[in-house]
Amino acid sequence: MKKETVSKIWRAAFVIALLIVGAEGAVLRERVSFNSDWRFRKGDPPGAEGVLSYARIKEWVLATGNEFTRDPTKRRERPSGNLGEEVAYTRPDFDDRDWQPVELPHDWGIEGPFKQEYPGESGKLPWWGVGWYRKHFTVPRSSDGRRFLLEIDGAMAYALVWLNGRFVGGWPYGYASFALDLTPYIEPGRENVLAIRLDNPPESSRWYPGGGIYRNVWLVETGPVHVAHWGTYVTTPEVSPTSATVNVEVTVANASPAPAAVTIRTRIHQLGADGRPLPATVAVAQPVEISVASGANGSAVAQAKIRAPKLWSIENPNLYVAVTTVIANGRPVDEYETRFGVRTIRFDAQQGFLLNGKRVKIQGVCNHHDLGPLGTALNVRALERQLELLKEMGANAIRTSHNPPAPELLDLCDRMGFLVMDEAFDCWRRGKKENDYHLLFDDWHEKDWRAQLRRDRNHPSIILWSIGNEILEQNSPEGIQIATELVRIAHEEDPTRPVTAACNFTEAGYNGFQKIVDVFGYNYKPMEYGKFRRANPNIPLVASETASTVSSRGEYFFPVSDDKSKGFFNFQVSSYDLYAPPWATTPDTEFAAQDQYPFVAGEFVWTGFDYLGEPTPYGGDSTTMLAFTDAELRARAERELRERGKISVPSRSSYFGIIDLCGFPKDRFYLYQARWRPDLPMVHILPHWNWPERIGQNVPVHVYTSGDEVELFLNGRSLGRRKKGPGQYRLRWDDVVYEPGSLRAVAYKNGRKWAETTVRTTGPAARVSLNPDRVRIRADRKDLAFITVRITDRDGLTVPRTHNLIRFHIDGPGEIVAVANGDATSHMPFKANEMRAFNGLCLVIVRSTGRAGTIRVRAQAEGLAEAATVITATP
Known part of the structure; x- marks a missing residue:
């Protein structure tokens, strides 16, 4: 295997991803990024509105993906003719030079603008509608006779694809990855034109789904005889400290006009820290010979043994790669790499989850797929940063709420040591929104589910398949019937992992x-754990969604109440971590239940990060709104309800996150860190200590620590030493009388000093400071630097109640791709060069433009000393 730029091979301006070269120099397989040089336009051409609606063209699309329909009698045939030939945008000679140039992945909704009249539950951004993408490319004449596959990792939604004016196929589920055979339509030696239409219906999502081709697109070239798409399946049925049996099931596709007698050879390498195979071969499978008929697939299993295997685990996520070579007529015709890990998993009704035979408590979070101010457009560095922050908190698991994730997220979880619950659906036949997946379920659930299973089943990080979230059929005979089918499909495609549902x-x-x-x-049922175990003594149990505590970073309201329905004011939520919707709980409640019932395998908290849309408790729904608000807001809500029948709220993103939309930890971060990292010396105080209007009044103080005792000092005076009791996860001083100065917390563990922290009353805002997460990024037009912007006093302390407008300037080979502040009520655009701080902080995200060099970022705010930072873009 070697890597080159495709410009040496093709005349198209692609970026090479994978190039497999045979012994005689022939290219066996190449998979290249197809993300560059697209053109984009919203809306159908005049006269074509509604012509390509799904209701009209469904039979054409249903012919796609027949390989995922197990029963041959249920497979569909494409109607005769050429769908869409009368639509101008499908034609290769259409002049698209005035369309918007875009690079994929692309989310058209995140470009905004925010509008108050848009529904808050889906982000107040314009993500719905029809959009078209077109790409011109050339493959050399020498590629005649080769096979071409277009892989689309995710397109939102109802994707239809044409090549050179001829309809190729489509896939409606916006979260699904799918592949289309371009071979019958591609013209080597000439310019080819690819056209993709998306139709993202309104009222199709309960959160911000994004719009556009928001994940990566790839072009795969192979010979006629090749490993099929997602054509390997690696299992490790026997694992011990001395040996691991590795079974590699390989499916070979024969697109040649004659039967093919092939030999399958597989060797296994360990992956190095850089993600590349180490030179030494650690195991070789016995060659397997099969015969594959023309136009058919054939499968065989190769077996190898790894001596003294290095197991995949959370602490040591060791990985291997199986390199499979297909030989026909004595010559290699394809080579295919499959990454995998050697590990054992088991769920037990009494012991919970066991990884490699050892009990592991699942410390997980649920996440939606958007990347905050970057929208849903996939960026690997942004995903990696999220996982780094979660690992710092102590999380070891991710639930992909509530849909198939980006493949890159699973790659990162494999590499970084995260467990994954891989989820498929948010609804079945009974919908939650007018245009959601229930419209597709009957026709597409088998294809979507089998495709997801085959795509993802080699990832060692995945420990659970989830067939759905809060499915409305779960309390009906119909639901039991559907669940039985979905579980059966999962066991057919992957019998090595258990299946769950979040109920x-x-x-x-x-x-x-x-x-x-x-x-x-169980979602939000800590009070049921004991009863469930008594009724179901042999069924393992996991807390699939927990807490749903809500808070706004840096907001604190008084008086502090333990009533979870309080703490709401001015469309913000107090950060004392005591407040939640009616169905939800505080973190402390779930912790206590998990301690009382240790057989529960662990939890997935809602949510790790704030996300766009679903701004509970300010979702805009009148009934919901009235359920949570304090007296002042309730009166306003009731008045607006009488006058207009609805409530208009500014909130456009969630309050559920432990970490805000920028990646800044909220106070809850430290409550989970204290529990999930008990060996980390840490202590955290809340709230901040800038309350000039409360001198002489009560300001309760809460302390989170991994220690077991804390002594609190106000301006050097001890306010007492307190020790955690059973079921106690925070320490409280509810009667502190505010005076300016300093609060110091000294934590102890087992009687010894463990950790210490101080919060201080700051001086007035004096300057801006910039702190990039990395000072070096790759000059590849993808890598990002996340720069934390703070408003500080002269001593460098963050001034916690500041909201200054900050303007950014950039010089050198970089660009500002987004700004944000974590305020759920802010309608300032993400695509801008200015942002108002929210409680002392905001974020600016910088990307390289492709050239190496020095990037200088400056930040200015009226009346404050400006700041600058330097980032180096390296080749």
């Missing part, structure tokens, strides 16, 4: 639904 109906734990899945998942 919010108490009854689902007792009505028979719980017996269909391998591991039962």
Whole structure:
């Protein structure tokens, strides 16, 4: 294997991803990024509105993906003719030079603008509608006879694809990855034109889904005889300290006009820290010979043994790669790499989850797929930063709420040591929104589910498949029937992993639904754990969604109440971490239940990060709004409800995150860190100590620590030493009388000093400071630097109640791709060169423009000393 730029091979301006070269120099397989040089336009051409609606063209699209329909009698045939030939944008000779140039991944919704009249539950951004993408490219005449596959990792939604004016196929589920065979339509030696239409319906999502081709696109070139798409499946049925048996099931596709007798050879290498195979071969499988008919697929299993295997685990995520070579007529015709890990997993009703035979408590979070101010457009560095922050907190697991994730997220979880619950659907036949997946379920659930399973099943990080989230059928015979089918499909495609479902109906734990899945998942039911175990002594249990505590970073309201329905004011939520919607709990409540019932395998908190849309408790729904608000806001809500029948709220993003939309930790971060990293010396005080209007008044102080005792000092005076009792996860001084100065917390563990921290009353805002997460980035037009912007006093302390407008300037080979501040009510655009600080902080994200050099970023705010930082873009 070697890497080159494709400009040496093709005349198209692609970036090489993978190039496999045979012994005689022939290219066996190449997979290249197809993200560059696209053109984009919103809307259908005049006269074509509604012509390509899904209701009209469904039979054409249903012919795509027949390989994922197990029953041959249910496969569809494409109607005769050429779909869409009358639509101008499908034609290769259409002049698209005035269209917007874009690079993929691309989210058209994040470009905004925010509008108050847009629904808050989906982000107040314009993500819906029809959009077209076109790309011109050339492949050399020498490619005649080769096979070409277009891989689309995600396109939102109802994708239709044409090449050179001829319809290729389509896939409606916006979260699905799919592949289309371009071979019958591609013209080597001439310019080819690819056209993709997306139709993202309104009222199709409960959160911000994004719009556009928001994940990566690839072009794969192979010979006629090759490993099929997602054509390997690696399992490790026997694992011990001395040996691991590795089975590699290989599916070979024969697109040649004659039968093919092929030999499959597989060797295994360990992956190095850089993600590349180490030179030494650690195992070789016995060659397997099969015969594959023309136009058919054939499968065989190769087996190898690894001596003294290095196991994949959270602490040591060791990885291997199986390199499979397909030989026909004595010559290699394809080579295919499959990354995998050697590990064992098991869920037990009494012990919870076991990894490599050792009990591991799942410390997980749920995340939606958007990347905050970057929208849904995939960026690997942004995903990696999220995982780094979660690992710092102590998280070891991710739930992909509530849909198939980007493949790159799973790659990162493999490499960084995260467990994954890989989820498929948010609804089945009964929808939650007018235009959501329930419209597709009957026709597409088998294809979507099998495709997801085949794409993802080689990832060692995945420990659970989830067939759905809070499915409305979970308390009905229909739901049991559907669940039985989905579990059967998962076991057919991957018998090595258990299947779960995230259930919010108490009854689902007792009505028979719980017996269909391998591991039962309860959402927000800590009070049910004991009862569930008594009724279901042999069914493993996981807390599939927990807490849903809400807070705004740096906001604190008085008086402080323990009533979870309080703490809401001015469309913000107090950060004392005591407040939650009616169905939800504080973190402390879930911690206590997990301690009381240790058989629960662990939890997935809602959510790791704030996300766009779903701004509970200010979602804009009148009934919901009235359920959570304080008296002042309730009066306003009731008045608006009477006058207009609805409530208009500014909130456009969630309050659920432990970490805000920028990646800044909220106070809750440290409560989870104290629990999930008990060996880390840490102590955290809240709130901040800038309350000039409360001198002489009560300001309760809470302390989070991994220690077991804390002594609190106000301006050097001890306010007492307090020790955690059973079921106590925070220490509280509820009667502190505010005076300016300093609060110091000294934590102890087992009687010895463990950690110490201080919060101080700051001086007035004096300057801006910039702190990039990295001072070196790759000059590849993808890598990012996340720069934290602070408003500080003269001593460098962050002034916590400042909201200054900050303007940014950039010089050198870099560009500002987004700004944000974590304020759920802010409608300032993300695509801008200015942002108002929210409680002392904001964020600017910088990307290289492709050239090496020095990038200088400056920040200015009226009346404050400006700041600058330097980032180096390296080749």
